[in-house]
Structures are given as C-alpha cells and as structure tokens.
Amino acid sequence: MSSWLDYTINGLIVGNVYALVAVGLALIFGVSRLINFAQGSIYLVGAYIGWVAVVQLHTPLPLTIIVVAVAAAIVGLIIERFGLRPLQNSVRIAPLLATIGISFVLDQLVMLTFSPNPRALPSQLPDVRFQVGGGTIGPLDLLIAGVGLTSALLLFVFLRYSKLGWAVRAASQDRDAAMQMGVDVNRVNQAVFGIAAALGGVSGMLVGMYYNQIDTAMSLQATLKGVVAEVVGGAGNVPGAVIGSLLLGLVESYGVAMFGTSYRNLFAFLLLVVVLVLRPNGLFASARQAPPEPLTGTF
Template sequence: MDWIQQIVNGISLGSIYALIALGYTMVYGIIRLINFAHGDVFMVGAFIGFYAIEGAGLGFFPALLLAMFICAVLGVVIERVAYKRLRGASRIAALITAIGVSLLIEYGTIYLRGAQPEAFPNVFPQTSFHFLGATISSTSIFILSVSVALMLILQFVVRRTKIGKAMRAVSHDADAARLMGINVDRTISATFAIGSALAGAAGVIFGIYYTKIEPLMGVIPGLKAFVAAVLGGIGIIPGAAIGGLVLGLVETLVSALGYSNWRDAAAFIILILILILKPSGILGKNSREKV
C-alpha cells in the first residue's frame, strides 16, 4: 500500500525538522530568543559530515559525532560573541543580530568553499523492505531510528541530568535560579551547544536523505523547523518533536496528492493558521506576555 510508504517517508522527513526545531525551542525557552542562525548551523553540520565521510573516509557514526561536536562549539561561539551582550536589549535588536549571524555564516561558507553544491556520498547499501504491500527504503527507517534515538537522549538529558535541571530552572525563572547557585551563563551556553549539536546531526541525516547539499540549504529547512516549533508550542520540547512530525507528514501528503509545488507553501500556510487559531501551539497554553 502506497500510503504506508508515504507515512514512513513523512515521519522520516518530520524527524529531521524535529531535530532542528528542538534547537529553536530550547533557546527560546531559556532566553526568549528566536535564533535564526540555527538553520545555518544545520548547513554547517551537513558539510562537516560530507567532508568527514568523503575527505577523511570516516563512517557515518564518527562523522555524525564529529558534526555534532563542531556544531556544538559553533553554537557556543555564536552565543558568546553575538547574543550574550544583547540579553538586556530589545527583542528587535536580538532578532536583527540573529539574521546578521545567519548571513555571515552563509556567505562566509560561500567565501571559503564556493557556492557549488555537493553530492553527499552513499554510506549505506540501498535496500528495501516490503510491508503490507508497501516498499520502504532502509534509509528512511535508519534516519527515523537515529532521529528518535537522539530525541530520547535529549529528553533524558533534560529530565534526569544536572544540566537539564538547571536548564529547566533557568527557563522558569533565571533570577531565582541564579540565587540558588546555578550558573546561568554556563546553562545558556549548554543550551546553545545541545541545540546546535542536534542541528548538526540533522544536517548529516538530511545529506543522506536528499544527497544534495549547498551553502544556502539551511534557509528553507530552518524556516520550516521554526514553523514546527511554533506549531508544537515554542519553548516546549515535546511540542517541537510533534510539530516536526506533523509538518513532515503534511508535506509528504501534499506531494502525494500531486501538489509538490505547494509543499513549501504548506508549511507557511500552517504557520498562518496556527497563529490565527491557536497562537500558543498544540501543547502550549495561552498566557499574557509583556513585550
């Protein structure tokens, strides 16, 4: 049955959006900042994975871990250099800075390596499974498995570890957390590191899924992941995962119905509808916010 294959493909794509969206929602939950440079960290992760596999001859998992580590460091550098000094500034100042950092990463990458795209190497044998009459690729199953594993690890870190408890405390009340002895600056940096590591992992997985990567590849997936975060409830970690999966399924459904030219537009139509009907998102609660 073709619909089973479409569902699996949609969930696999949605899991990539979910990994990127988690970085958006974690950072917003801590410091109320929309980090629009996050999509470009995703792009950097894809290229690190590409060069690690193609140039250094590493396997998938070493390349994945390397991309996650370097993107985590990049996330901390971005936070310390660009955002730390703006914590007391207006929202618009932080937003403009985020857009500036995004452009800096994009065109810095183009300056260093050129704008030409690359074909991501095949790291897995192309095999298929037959289930209820549907043909499901092993790549889709593998991508879904890795993404779910990373999301479960994140949930464990946030709920069970010391840094996760510090993140939740800072998200709830940064001043009270500081009075209780929590290092707020270190916690914010850790949040950027974890979110950026997940974006780097998503970049490698995206490269395997779509094979083509290029310096501006982070723009549309980054915006779609932001839509996924808003859809699920910005600042709520499970909401980002749910929003990503829903968005992936909707895009796949739109393409399956023969409207593939509308698949990108579908994400932004969803954004408009969710802002009109339920601005707090699927898991969010309506609350007054002073701006």
C-alpha cells in the first residue's frame, strides 16, 4: 500500500511539471490557435540556464527560479517577435512549421554550447523524506507542487482580474473583434508567449532537479507530454490543461508501477487515443454544449 501511495505522489508531482508546459501551450493555442512546438525547447533552455545558475554561479534557489523564468520569458518574446509575428498574414501552416524549425535551432544551439553529454543538476534542497501515511514526500516534491499550484492561481487571477488578462481572453474568443475594439493583439501575443516561456523554463529546471540530470534530448519528450496533457484537458483550456496534466502524471506513474519504466510513453499515448475517441474535444468539452471559454474554461 505504501508503494502505491508513493506512486500516487510521484504521479501528482510529475503531473505538476507537465502542467507548467501544458498551460503554456494552452495559452498560446487559446490566443493564436497555434501549437507551439518550440515550447519543449524553451523547457530545455530553462533546464540549462538553471544548471548554469546552480553549478556555475551558485545562486540560491529563489534567485535561480527568478533567473530561469526571466531568461526563458525573454526567449519566448524573441520567438514571438522575430519568428512568428512576421508570419501573421501567411498561410496558417507557416507559423506551425516555424515553431518546429525554431525548436530544432534552439536544441542545436544548446547542444553546441553545452555538448550532448548529460549533466547533473542538484536540487539545492535537503535530501530528506517525510512520512505521509504509508508513503514519503521530500522538500523538492513540495516545491514542485507549490510552484505548480501557485502558478495556476496567479494565472487565474491574471486572466480574471487584470486588464491585460481581459485582453488575452478577448483575443482568445474573437481575435478580429478584439482588434476592432482597440485591443493590441501584438501586445497580447507578447504577454502570452512570455508567460508560456517562463512556465516552460521553470518546469525544465524543476525536472532536472527532480531527476538530478539534464540532457539535450529532453525537449522532445516535454513537447509531446505537454501536447498530450493539453489535448486530454481540452485545447486552449487552461484549467483543463492542469487537470489533464495531473491525470497524465498519475496514469504514467501507475503504468510504470505495473509494467516498468520502458512503457511510460505507451500509457501517455494510450490515454490520448482513448480521450480522442471518447471525447474528441477534451475532457472539459461537451458535444451538447458550446465549448467553454478558451483560457478560463470551467473557472
């Protein structure tokens, strides 16, 4: 019983990490109707910026998180301004292909800068475990859960109560109507890409600390898991992306418990196929109702 509790805790923790990636994807899809395949590469960049901060600069953990979030947000802003904004009036597939190309460019730049060899990323937290019922939980588990929950709460407050958040929601509902009402859509895109990139970069750093290892091949897995979590919850639906990520983390963790780590990805994509067959629009969509408002969904 204790081992199953451990697997549950592990699934929820990993799900929180997936949520940071999936929420960024949901934000961008909600506003731009674009799947940002460069999100996983920003996740990779965040992991290596975290490594530089921790190993080379010896920054304290709070400062490390801030540095990673700011640096990743800057990368996101650069991608939006110079990689995607010039393609606004192009055919719809052009921005999608651009994100794939940008992803390869970022991956190769990281590989050229740091080499393909894996690197250890220490967590900077005490290596202790606390007994919770029949299982255990550590400080890093609590940190990841706290970052995930805090990010979701702040994002909800931002979307619901700030003027820029209102503009983001307006652009997600009807981009042309929002422009006619005076919404600066370019500014909205900048904000969305900056927030999504900051979340993705922090998630990459946290995963590196959780497994005490980072490598240049981790971006593809992050992109795939983020897309799966977003589709499971409902494309463009932020709370759906969070719930889909937690569900994905639990399914993977229980699958690993029963069949081994080599089948981790199998369960992720089985979940995706099942959801697409039974609920093509995601778990938070209904065939008899209008789709939920993008971004805020069921909030």
